[in-house]
Amino acid sequence: MDEEIETPMTDEMVEPSTEPKTEEKGYLARDEYTSERFKLELNNLPKYFGFGDLKKKLKLLGVNFVKIKVPKSATHAYVNFRNEEDRENGLKLLTGWTYRGNRIEVSHAKPATDIMFRAAKPKKNDNKRDQNVGNQNDSDLPDEIKIQNSATPLWNLSYEEQLTKKSTIVQEFLKGLEQKIKETSSKTVIIPFEGIKPSPVIDGYRNKCEFSCGKGNNNEDKVVGFRYGEYRYGIDRVGSPRVCKNVSDTMKLLVQHFQDHIRSRSSPWYSGETHVGCWRQLTVRTSRLNHLMIMISFCQDQLSPEEIDEEKKSLLNYFTHDAGSICKVTNIIFNVEKNKAGNELIQSEILLGESYIVEKLFDFQFHVSAKAFFQANTQGAEILYSLIKDSMKLDNETIVLDICCGTGTIGITLANNVKHVVGIEMNKDAVEDAKRNAQLNNINNIDFIAEKIENVIHKLVNKYDQQRLVAILDPPRAGVHRKVIQTLRSAENIKVLGYIACNPQLATHNLIDLNRPRSRAYQGEPFDVVTTTAVDLFPHTPHYELFILFQR
Template sequence: MAIKAGKELIVKIEKFALGGKGLSRVNGEVLFVDGGIPGATVRVKVTRKKKSYSEARILEVIEPSPDESPPFCFHASYCGGCYWQRVNYDRQLEWKERLVRETLEHLGNLDASTVRPITPSPETLYYRNKMEFAFSARRWFRPDEIAKEVELKRDCGLGLHVKGHFDRVFNVEECYLESPQAVDLLKTVREFCRGSGLPAYDINRKEGFWRFLVIREGKNTDQRLIHLITTTNDEAAGTIEALGQMLEKTGMVTTFVHSTNDSLSQVAFGESSIVLFGQGYIEERLGNFRFRISPNSFFQTNPRGAEILYGKVLECAGLTGGETVWDLYCGTGSISIFVAPHARRVVGVELVEEAVADAYVNVELNGIENCTFHAGDIKEVIRELSTDVPDVIITDPPRAGMNPKVIRGLKDVKARRLVAVSCNPATLARDLSMLADSYRLLEVYPFDMFPHTPHIECVALLERK
């Protein structure tokens, strides 16, 4: 039976593939099934046929998976967020650990026995400290809204994207990622903006005023930052001030920042900002350390999970107090600050200048004096720093992993120990494979930083051969 686009098939889901889709095989051909859970028998429709694989969507669940559990969220059937929430959490962990092993072995030709048991997230609901919501001039109607059989108007919407559709936004009524307070504030802002007389941004026409709402929280400080992003409109200042007054009266908001962004890219980032009330930032605590979080700064989205992960980084670094440590892709300096009390000197390197500025603020907040930071292209900066050979190098690159030139630079530097943090097992496998001629892989520790999603964080320990 050949697989063809448009064909309907009945298949059994064998396993999860990296990325979260279910995997089945039809006459030896690989079929990725969106929403498929291992053990389930489903009727699917093939949506795409490629040379080495095909993709399909589920039409009917004939026999559910024994690992399946009822979704906890009202929006589960169409939201692009927690799309593993139908899988029992214990089984999520087992599959994530298995995916790390398989990825290292198959993509990196590495020893899968180095993978240790996965560390679960301390919290599986309300674990995120940041959520980005998008406005839409023509909101997408949820199935429950259509079922009411009342006249609906495609007016201003504020919420999350429908899975797989960048141009469809539905109004969020509940969400278990950040906090109940965040959802209440989302609804407050949405109702205000709908009644403001100003239009939401239309992604197709590239016009409109309201663009994004970002809510950031300090989970350990109970502080909350509202970041509203709009296009430029000098006549809207009074409307923004009125919204600020409303938010301040809720007692749930520590600071409110309004930014403008007139670019065509759909990125929740402010080009120019003003603070309506509060200091324009919030603080968070991880362990004994304080961190300042501004509207555009990067910070681990699962702070309580990050505290455990950073503890493992420190353990793997094996510091005794006399070492020089390089922290590459250091961001706002959170890992640098965690390891600084245990090292002689820490040198952070980061491409984004604003992040380096935040890193210096954070070391000052914590009274740390043995950290320095460098902004610039990492492969160039480590060449300039190579005369001062570090004992330990910590890396925490974005999902794309490390540039091959950075990896060659690490080999030339010849630090005795590497600690590699990664949010993408596939690029981690590639990078570790490229390091294998100079470094021995000792241990890999998976961490579940994003429950109910297929995303996996890892810490790998390597020792120079």
């Protein structure tokens, strides 16, 4: 069924309820326009219908709506209107309406709940979860423990215990993957696991952190740090990162001084509940070359341009000539945004330094801009990239396709060990960054293409038909679209493929599709898993990177 995804505040629809009306909260409590106030619910829709067809029929009826929302696999829909008059006219037109043989039931609908106050759906093991959260938010539990439980859930385990725990998690995932492959292909597979490689640095390893500005416990004002607790339980507090083991001392000092500065200013912190206030977020990036970038997210609220300029001047002076100069900040970027959930950028200004910092990875240097993706653990990334090079047996006769190459870190670090690298990336800005990074490191045997893989793969396969061609796929957290996997499957000249999964559970569909039997949809021989190795890039958390070597 076709559907339109509309999520002004949440993608969860609010069903009609007989409960007493409660006080409006969040975006409903603000005196601003939202079509959620003027909504109808249509029930008894046919089991199978198209979103486009429903939209067309409503227009033919003369219903003057602004949007339609159809929950997945549902026989009801929500229709939003611009005002009360349009909604009531729509109610009259739709009363008694028959659609594909079904008499449609129409009624007023409640607005969607603000995500800050959305009730949680029951989940498996919810009783246990509720118990844990209840314990976590017990008034006797120190805030330092709550913050660590939220930001670094494995903080109270020794590093050896953390690695053992993660190794068990990976092996359980691989067993589940074996079973799913068996269900798909009717063949029994055993996936080898080579263990987990530890991070070279355990504490203070993160080179990028995003800190929120908000209210602390006991209503402490203008706290800068990590949010802890969960919106679903009505908890939204910000706590200092000083106890978090994954944050460096450099960042902790910076956060403390930034907090001191904004407390000296009259502009309030930004509230995600009311969308009122100014100081919203502090993003910090560091590098091994002693670069320290801060990016401020500042909502304009009711401030004039002159008042915002004064905030910029005060911030710059504080970190260059006042108490904050001890932090040795090299780059300051000040972003002014609109006061709404989407955080629409109005203006971005560089107050100090360049728009990027320089990071060192192996013997290479990379320009890393404020919003560019770069592995959060630089030394851990070196372990991961060395694993890729060694596992794939790269040599000076190998052509590497670096798929989802981003700013080119993998391809550039491997280029001196192979004949040629071709980086493929949809994001044009990332490709431009990759080209600059290649020039910065005098890498000449690498090309970058800003295009979808399915549009260029066959041309590349034909070009390197007589070469040893291998592919490296480093996709986003949720993996890639199945069209990418289908394209790789059809490229018969690619015999070896390395897949880097930062969230293996979300990438399961890709891993299964690479291995499923040949069919009309998946042409070409399937890839078999040769080996898997985990790399711990995120000590004190449950997260890890999983490298999977495929071959056919």
